[in-house]
Each structure stands twice: as C-alpha cells, then as structure tokens.
Amino acid sequence: MKQGLLVLSTFFFLNSACQAQDSSESGPSILVVTAHPDDEAMFAATMYRITHALGGTVDLALITDGAGGYRFSILAEDIYNLDLTDPIVARTYLPAIRKKELMAGGAIVGIRNYFFLDQPDEGRTEDQDSIMAYVWDAEFISERLDHILAKESYDFVFTHLPIKPFHSHHKAATILAINAVRKISEDIRPVILGSFVTGMMDDVISSYTELEGHPETRIRKEDGPYTFDRETRIGLDDRLDYNIIVDWLIAEHKSQGTMQMFLGNTGVERFWVYDINTSDAGQRAYELMELVQSAPHIR
C-alpha cells in the first residue's frame, strides 16, 4: 500500500481516475467480469459504495449461464417448485432463475447493465486452459468483451484474482478479461484489478504472483492491495456496516446453497493491480479505493 499520500479530492479524482469518462457523468465507471451468477459477492460492498457514494456506474459481464450450480440447490426447490438438484431440470430452469437472482442482488448494489454471454457452466476441472479450449467459445467471449469495452470506455475492470486452487471458470474469466483489456490502446485503457476478500484462502493469496502458464495474470506485488473494509460503519450512531449489503446480495442467490454459507462473513475487499496495466494504474486504483473507503453516502 502506498503511504504518505493525502486523501484526494473528488475533483482531482475525476480528472485522473476517470480520464475516459464522459463529462456528462459524475463518477467512475466499472465493468465486472465474472464466471457465475453469485461471483459478484466478492466485491459487493465496493460496488455498492461506487454507486451510492461516488455516483458511479457498475456493469457486469457474466460468462456462463449458471446451469451447473444445482448441487446445493435443495433449499430452493420449494421456493421455485422445481427439482433443482436434478441436473436435467437445472439445465432447463436454472439459467433463468440465476439471472433473476443475480439481478435482484444487482438492484441492491446498483448494477446498471448486464451482458450475458451464456457459455456452458460445465467442466469439473481445475484446468482453465481446457475450459477455454473445449468448453467455452473463447473467440466469441473475446469478441464480446472487446465490443463491450470499446462501447462503454470503462475506467476500471474488476475480476477475481486467479489463484490456482480456484474454480477453473473463475480463472478463465479473468484471463479472457485481462487479454481483452491489454489489447486496448494505453491512452484509453481501463485499469484492470484482481480481487479477493479476506478470510478465504489467505495463505494462497499472500504468495500469489501470477497463475502458472499465464504471465498476463502477474500482479504488481509492491502496488496494493487497495481495499474497502466491509465493517466500515454507517447509520445512526454508526451501528450499521456494509456487511449488511453483502448479506442482502448473497441472500438473493437462494438457489446457491454454498454461497449462503458465507452469510455473516466479514472481511476486507482487496484489489490488486495486474502488471499489464499502464504505469499510472496503481495511483488510479489507490485514488478510487480511497474514495470508496471515505466518501460520504449519497443516497
């Protein structure tokens, strides 16, 4: 973490971190790239702060259709009146159910647009390369991401940090996002960040430098992580905090039983700077997260 820098004014922030932003808009614009509906919980509090404290926008590009998330859906079977733990039933109904759950959570944190790429949620492997080669249409995904990034001129792109023991879909989604961003000319390139909340696989994350075989996933170890603490207080007598928002979002994903087990987890949302970024990316990420941490709630 960079030390000794003053908390920056919104004015300064708007002139540096938001350099690609249309002057008619008032805050930073973010694209989140995730593999499954519910992965966005990783940065739920930060997304909320961007839309509710910075006047920013958050869009989400979702790579898979979520049909594979049926194994722990038993508690949602009564809610949807479907045998969701049956993979054939799930394949038919779960993509629509999970989109609805995602958008209900997204309404809470302020997600503006969704881009559904509907790739198969299949492949029980840790090998992200086989997912990109044989399960997903990587060329289609790359073209869609190129188009989305070109159309919206985002300031930042959020991804999961692609640590080795993570689900192969998460790692593949991040690799495809990084490769899309690094093709963009440096003068308009958004800052792409890798994220992980504290309290999950902390040992693996502390030793992460890059995912083996994918040098594009290298992070700048000396730069960050830049953070937002979900326990930041808000409300009358500071009795509330942003874990409430994270819990609300998670609760919307009722078909995802294991995600519900993260209800009540506190933590710090952390963002690392990938090395493919421009040289000023660390400063821009620092400025963004300083404001996410300190700006007053606006609505």
Ligand SMILES: [Zn+2]
């Ligand atoms: Zn996931």
